[in-house]
Amino acid sequence: MSFPAVLHAEWIKVRSLRSLVGSLISVFLATAGLTILVCATLGRPEPDSADFVEPILFSYYGLNFGQMAALTFGAIAMAAEYKNGGIRVSLGAVPNRGLFYAAKLVMIAGLVFAVGLVTSLTSFLSGQALMDEGFGIGIGDPGALRAVVGCAFYLALLSLLAAGLAALLRSVTGSMSVLVPMFLIVPFVVGDVSQGGSAADFLPDRAGQQILLLHPEGPLGAWSGMAVLMVWSGLAVGAGWWALRRRDA
Template identity: 45%
Template sequence: MSTALPTRPVLHSEWIKIRSLRGSFAALITILAATAGIQALAAAAIGRAERGALGEDPLFAAYYGILWGQIAAMAFGTTVLSAEFHNGALRTSLAAVPGRTRFYLSKMAVIGGLALVVGQVTGLLTFVAGQAFMGPYAIHLGDPGTYRSIVGSGLYLTLIALFAAGLTAVLRSGALVLSLLIPFVLMVSFIVGAATGGPAEFLPDRAGQLVMHGQADGRLGPWSGLGVLALWTGASLTGGWLAVRRRAA
């Protein structure tokens, strides 16, 4: 397995690909801009209107913007992978990196690493920017759960990006993956959650977002919820690896 692990030249080549693809790089930057920007705008508009204006859970309300930033994370994961399935790009990539496992692990390592760095910065700026406009309803760094939610929000965005990337490797279509995931996280997950309660706790987005909640009412806690999302992501990445290994380029 050591012969299939990523090497510095391969990782560097994957970074060059992402940097040169405007759609992928723009999606990466949009994770930060959308999450922190929407949070600040929402807090400035209605944050001081009344307690709970952005949500009953003050800690999760501090990450209202992540509901939109996660779409950018999905777009980042999908565009990086989908670029390989156009115009014979995958054949060219595999000619440069003949080991399919090394190629796949390198790509996912770069996606995960970039998403993690941007996600952690996003988590901190989202919290700080949003609370700056909350007036008397603001929560502060050091309050219960704040550090955990900041770190956890970055991990959440990272796992969502990798989850989308793995699905794209399976389906070979970024557009198809986004057309499935975006309605799912924006509508289906909430509808199912309201209708069935228990089983919805284990949906990837709802479980993962528990790390940003002040209190968890169900069977999952903040870190166990993030663990459920990690399992979904692991399954997606495994499926993507099998698809890349077995299918013709």
Template identity: 50%
Template sequence: MSAALPTVPVLHSEWIKIRSLRGTFGALIAILVATAGIQALAAAAVGQAEAGSMGEDPLLGAFYGINFGQIAAFTFGASALSAEFHNGALRTTLTAVPNRTRFYLSKIALIGGLAFLMGQVTGVLTFVLGQAFMGEYALSLGDPGTLRAVFGSGVYLMLMALFAAGLTAVLRSAAVVLSVLIPFVVMVPFIVGQAAGGVAEFLPDQAGQLVMHLESTGRLGPWSGLGVLALWAAAALAGGWLAVRRRDA
């Protein structure tokens, strides 16, 4: 890392890249729209029908929309990376930022930063909007676990975006990454059901969502569950870093 190219201009460059691609920027916005929007619709439609209609865990039910928002988070992370593999655009990038580690870390930092901010806004709005339709069943900020869940849901969305970004750096295609991740998070809960324990609770989405549970029954708690997701994301990012560094562009 002998290149002294400062990091701030590279972050600026990466920001221009993200905001200038409709798909990527749209996916970032969609994290908020999908999570909070579906939460509000679901809460308005069935929220007050009976206790537990949004899921057995009322706190997790307050973040039902995140099942959809995480797909937007995947798309954001994956498309921000895959844009570099489109028509060999990476070659042009590397003529401006030849230090690949600096390029990769700047891009990942920006994806993480944007997803974190969007995730926090999403967490707050999802909770507040969703609970506004819950009437007598409504939770309020300050109830046990709610602040942790609001903050944690934002971190969860960020980590999912980074997980997808790292995988895309390895596989070089958003389409491949999304066609693996989306079925994975949609199908796995059906397959493993509510069976606590086993390896299932260590899967990225299962572990990460524990931070939104009122009570956790397995071996992982809310923060350790989020930690497990962070390890998944870190492993994917490390793989991506190796791939970006080693491969011919």
């Protein structure tokens, strides 16, 4: 089968599963919805808040919730193949495992990037518009466009990380049992244990979210932080490919 044909087959799988469609919708609702709610309520960060000098980051208040939906989408899109032996049917239709894996990853990342771009732009424009006069910035201001596009890349890379881990573990539950603590608990624990919290800056979420800061602090900048996230995602994707290539379906 050609790559476009396999890619089309993956698209049919995504749109046929309500859990996958719901996860994509949740990326938008959780990120943009919560951001609009908070910005409409508060208008601007508190003067003594760290976000006060980071108006872009304040427009992404709901990102920490939306990213969990992106992780869920990546994990389900990959691990659902192993439920009830569905992977055997898929590999029977596409015996070339490299082609199968690549098409699935492209579909996962592409859909999350597209939804993430709409989500990011909506969050930024609505968040800045709802902030008190004098505190918001425009899309043409320095760092704004970088953050809008970078947020979409951030979510897409997270979905790839989840997909790679799901291919390795062959389980949505197993994948999320690793990812949820990794994103909700580990950064705080590592930050408390390590001196100055420098080790926590190299975790996937902390590193990737540097792209949303006007003035990144710590050892990583906007693009170096994104590069660290790419390494995390690349390792997960590589581990998933190893498992798919070496194990029986």
